[in-house]
Amino acid sequence: MDLVRISEFVWEIPKSGEMKVPARIYASEKLIELARRDQTLQQARNVACLPGIQRMSYVMPDAHQGYGFPIGGVAAFDLDEGIISPGGVGYDINCGVRLLRTDYKESDITAKRKELLAEIFKEVPAGVGKGGITKLSRNVLKEILVRGAEWAVEQGYGTAEDLDRTEERGRMKDASWEFISDRAMERGIPQLGTLGAGNHFLEIQKVDEIYDAEVARAFGINEKGQVLVMIHCGSRGLGHQIATDYIELMENKFGFKGLPDRELINAPFRSDLGQRYYKSMCAAVNYAFANRQMIAHWVRDVFARVMGSSKGMRQIYDVCHNVAKVEKHTVNGKEKLLCVHRKGATRSFGPGRAEIPEVYRQVGQPVLIPGSMGTASYVLVGTKDAEEMSFSSTAHGAGRVMSRNEALRRFRGEQIRDELAKKGVELKATSWKGVAEEASAAYKDVDEVVRVSHETKLGKLVARLVPIGVMKG
Amino acid sequence: MEKRYEILEHMADGKFRAYGRSLGECLENAALALASLMWDPERIKPEIRETIRLEATGPEQLTVKFLTELIYLLEVKSFLLGRVNEIRVEEISQNGKKTYRLEAEVAGDRISPQYEIYGQVKAVTYNEMKIEKSGDGLVLQVVVDM
Numbered sequence: 001m002d003l004v005r006i007s008e009f010v011w012e013i014p015k016s017g018e019m020k021v022p023a024r025i026y027a028s029e030k031l032i033e034l035a036r037r038d039q040t041l042q043q044a045r046n047v048a049c050l051p052g053i054q055r056m057s058y059v060m061p062d063a064h065q066g067y068g069f070p071i072g073g074v075a076a077f078d079l080d081e082g083i084i085s086p087g088g089v090g091y092d093i094n095c096g097v098r099l100l101r102t103d104y105k106e107s108d109i110t111a112k113r114k115e116l117l118a119e120i121f122k123e124v125p126a127g128v129g130k131g132g133i134t135k136l137s138r139n140v141l142k143e144i145l146v147r148g149a150e151w152a153v154e155q156g157y158g159t160a161e162d163l164d165r166t167e168e169r170g171r172m173k174d175a176s177w178e179f180i181s182d183r184a185m186e187r188g189i190p191q192l193g194t195l196g197a198g199n200h201f202l203e204i205q206k207v208d209e210i211y212d213a214e215v216a217r218a219f220g221i222n223e224k225g226q227v228l229v230m231i232h233c234g235s236r237g238l239g240h241q242i243a244t245d246y247i248e249l250m251e252n253k254f255g256f257k258g259l260p261d262r263e264l265i266n267a268p269f270r271s272d273l274g275q276r277y278y279k280s281m282c283a284a285v286n287y288a289f290a291n292r293q294m295i296a297h298w299v300r301d302v303f304a305r306v307m308g309s310s311k312g313m314r315q316i317y318d319v320c321h322n323v324a325k326v327e328k329h330t331v332n333g334k335e336k337l338l339c340v341h342r343k344g345a346t347r348s349f350g351p352g353r354a355e356i357p358e359v360y361r362q363v364g365q366p367v368l369i370p371g372s373m374g375t376a377s378y379v380l381v382g383t384k385d386a387e388e389m390s391f392s393s394t395a396h397g398a399g400r401v402m403s404r405n406e407a408l409r410r411f412r413g414e415q416i417r418d419e420l421a422k423k424g425v426e427l428k429a430t431s432w433k434g435v436a437e438e439a440s441a442a443y444k445d446v447d448e449v450v451r452v453s454h455e456t457k458l459g460k461l462v463a464r465l466v467p468i469g470v471m472k473g
Numbered sequence: 474m475e476k477r478y479e480i481l482e483h484m485a486d487g488k489f490r491a492y493g494r495s496l497g498e499c500l501e502n503a504a505l506a507l508a509s510l511m512w513d514p515e516r517i518k519p520e521i522r523e524t525i526r527l528e529a530t531g532p533e534q535l536t537v538k539f540l541t542e543l544i545y546l547l548e549v550k551s552f553l554l555g556r557v558n559e560i561r562v563e564e565i566s567q568n569g570k571k572t573y574r575l576e577a578e579v580a581g582d583r584i585s586p587q588y589e590i591y592g593q594v595k596a597v598t599y600n601e602m603k604i605e606k607s608g609d610g611l612v613l614q615v616v617v618d619m
Contacts (some may be wrong), residue, residue, distance in 0.1 A: 240596045400484050
């Protein structure tokens with residue numbers, strides 16, 4: 001496969017064969033080498049062959065092989081001639097990140113750090129098969145699917161201000177529960193308000209570095225040492241089942257012959273099945289927003305109880321990493337609505353976009369990029385450049401470079417806990433084996449990922465955050 | 474005893490090969506492989522039985538649906554699979570269309586502190602899925618999203 005270097009961080013697979021558009025990869029030499037090792041580039045090329053794709057099939061700096069679409073893939077499709085694909089969103093619909101600020105400094109919480117983490121661990125259900133604290137009725141679940149975080153706030157989980165600082169204000173308006181299977185509903189009922197397992201985590205962090213003081217201030221990040229809380233999770237079994245269901249329905253309807261990869265299965269966006277998936281996906285997005293809203297509320301409760309106050313614990317933002325959205329973008333000089341798939345990518349709207357909260361409209365949206373367990377995470381800001389470069393998208397995280405087997409052979413959970421403790425990082429987990437699988441050495445260097453994002457202007461660096469306490473599901 | 478399954482290297486997720494003389498036996502062993510990514514199936518006491526019945530358009534779809542059912546049982550009924558008591562796969566041809574029908578009885582126990590659960594499989598994918606003849610048996614390869 002041809003791979004042409006356009007500039008230091010920009011690579012392109014020129015249009016050939018069935019490709020309708022070229023594929024463009026944003027990566028450093030180090031990162032492109034990692035992408036070459038697996039199917040990432042081939043998958044980006046396959047996406048470029050799909051009907052109605054606009055401009056280019058984009059690949060973010062943290063990309064790795066996914067199912068059908070690469071993780072870190074961004075593709076936008078014409079609404080009339082294009083498609084929507086569950087594989088372009090991913091199984092964990094609206095896997096995303098929420099970040100809360102506090103008025104506390106690291107020194108304020110040092111003595112109570114252990115207690116804070118232990119209390120959060122008690123309060124926020126995590127791990128496999130661990131149900132939420134609320135037994136939902138099906139009717140309430142339906143309401144959550146339609147109203148997302150709005151429902152949660154109405155129930156007393158958090159404040160209206162949280163909604164102002166959430167993508168889509170915590171509610172995708174096109175959501176419907178009507179086309180969601182019983183199986184998906186049943187998986188959703190016990191899992192609302194749970195963190196889950198795998199790479200999902202909750203961290204108490206401190207600001208380690210501020211790169212752009214003005215933007216940081218606009219986001220509520222004032223100084224080094226300031227304490228923040230990051231929540232990383234998604235739509236749990238409900239979203240996974242919706243993806244599985246619609247892959248099957250689309251296969252049964254359209255067949256998969258001629259597709260280079262079965263997970264590229266899709267439906268025309270305007271088709272009945274396309275719309276059913278889209279509305280169900282929006283509902284799963286809402287479920288995940290409600291999920292993070294509830295978890296954030298419990299974290300605030302714990303701070304109020306242990307520290308005496310949760311004053312100043314404002315939400316900075318909540319972003320989706322796995323989603324398809326209808327957005328306005330310019331293609332060939334013409335503004336049009338497109339269905340933008342971001343699979344393992346963060347929206348990165350620059351200043352002025354109407355979709356971002358008024359408080360951030362002067363500076364651009366906060367982009368939240370979690371690192372791997374126990375390593376740095378980053379806050380970036382969206383840019384106008386990203387509109388032209390990636391339909392306003394940038395990276396979403398670190399991405400694995402080592403298999404779980406190998407991580408299990410190399411590391412032990414308890415050893416990781418002890419090493420983190422030496423660095424002053426507290427760790428609570430539901431399984432030590434699970435901790436070993438998520439060892440930070442099994443992940444790409446997130447510093448390199450955000451450096452490329454910053455240099456290319458896909459998203460500009462604002463602050464670096466490091467963990468003080470880690471809770472792993 | 475012959476090897477029933479093998480966990481393979483996969484950068485981001487879970488991958489395994491399951492062996493068997495028939496598709497049913499491959500699926501039985503795939504169920505154990507899937508479980509082994511999350512808990513040790515050999516340690517699970519066979520306290521509870523669950524019956525699974527489903528249909529699919531092909532062996533690959535049957536694989537996805539059967540293994541997804543085990544994730545469903547885990548998440549909705551807190552069921553940890555220990556073994557497959559019985560599994561039957563039928564291939565039915567009707568009006569030139571093939572249907573695969575599966576009926577299985579699985580045994581295991583509810584989640585409890587006595588069992589360590591160390592991983593979570595989110596979904597079963599078609600990525601790199603293969604069902605191939607090998608000697609007088611079959612090999613089924615599956616990648617799952619973790």
